[in-house]
Amino acid sequence: DAKTTQPPSMDCAEGRAANLPCNHSTISGNEYVYWYRQIHSQGPQYIIHGLKNNETNEMASLIITEDRKSSTLILPHATLRDTAVYYCIVRVYNQGGKLIFGQGTELSVKP
Amino acid sequence: EPEVTQTPSHQVTQMGQEVILRCVPISNHLYFYWYRQILGQKVEFLVSFYNNEISEKSEIFDDQFSVERPDGSNFTLKIRSTKLEDSAMYFCASSEEAGKTTNEKLFFGSGTQLSVL
Numbered sequence: 001d002a003k004t005t006q007p008p009s010m011d012c013a014e015g016r017a018a019n020l021p022c023n024h025s026t027i028s029g030n031e032y033v034y035w036y037r038q039i040h041s042q043g044p045q046y047i048i049h050g051l052k053n054n055e056t057n058e059m060a061s062l063i064i065t066e067d068r069k070s071s072t073l074i075l076p077h078a079t080l081r082d083t084a085v086y087y088c089i090v091r092v093y094n095q096g097g098k099l100i101f102g103q104g105t106e107l108s109v110k111p
Numbered sequence: 112e113p114e115v116t117q118t119p120s121h122q123v124t125q126m127g128q129e130v131i132l133r134c135v136p137i138s139n140h141l142y143f144y145w146y147r148q149i150l151g152q153k154v155e156f157l158v159s160f161y162n163n164e165i166s167e168k169s170e171i172f173d174d175q176f177s178v179e180r181p182d183g184s185n186f187t188l189k190i191r192s193t194k195l196e197d198s199a200m201y202f203c204a205s206s207e208e209a210g211k212t213t214n215e216k217l218f219f220g221s222g223t224q225l226s227v228l
Contacts, residue, residue: 036217038154041148041200041222042221042222043115043202043204043219043220043221043222044154044202044217044219045219046216046217046218049216087154097159097167098144098156098159098167099156099217100156101146101153101154101155101156102153103153104153
């Protein structure tokens with residue numbers, strides 16, 4: 001699975017959009033981009049995933065560049081409850097396969 | 112929304128003792144996992160389980176560890192002789208509803224904090 005690079009930490013003002021970047025320059029054509037988050041040592045929580053098209057769900061939007069070498073997770077209106085560690089994971093879709101977590105980005109949403 | 116349930120939330124044990132961590136995965140899921148997270152470190156994969164056998168395991172998952180699905184609902188992690196370095200948060204996860212493709216969404220439990228003294 002391709003390696004990802006994320007900034008170790010970011011701040012965001014409450015109510016503003018949080019834009020979390022992820023670099024995955026060695027991504028292969030059949031690898032998906034997944035985002036999970038972990039709120040204060042709780043179990044990781046799925047947010048969103050995509051292959052090459054931009055995706056949106058009730059939690060967030062995922063923007064993948066045309067060359068697929070980087071992506072951005074967007075939380076449109078961050079709240080204090082969005083303070084968490086956000087993990088960008090790149091992997092081939094493999095039913096039942098494991099997820100490998102990196103260090104992630106620690107997002108602090110401030111009032 | 113269905114959820115993965117883990118018990119106990121906290122477990123304290125003496126070094127050398129056996130512990131069993133329990134998990135109830137989401138009822139119609141097919142794949143089950145254990146992860147651990149040592150304080151301040153990243154979440155680490157231990158083992159995945161499918162069709163009543165281990166499908167993949169990491170280097171961490173040595174002979175001291177075992178997993179079992181003793182009935183249709185529970186999934187357990189046993190550590191035979193605990194060491195100080197086994198102190199960590201242990202997360203259970205499950206994925207893939209039977210008959211559906213859910214694109215690898217893993218659902219995690221809230222964890223069991225294991226403290227080995």
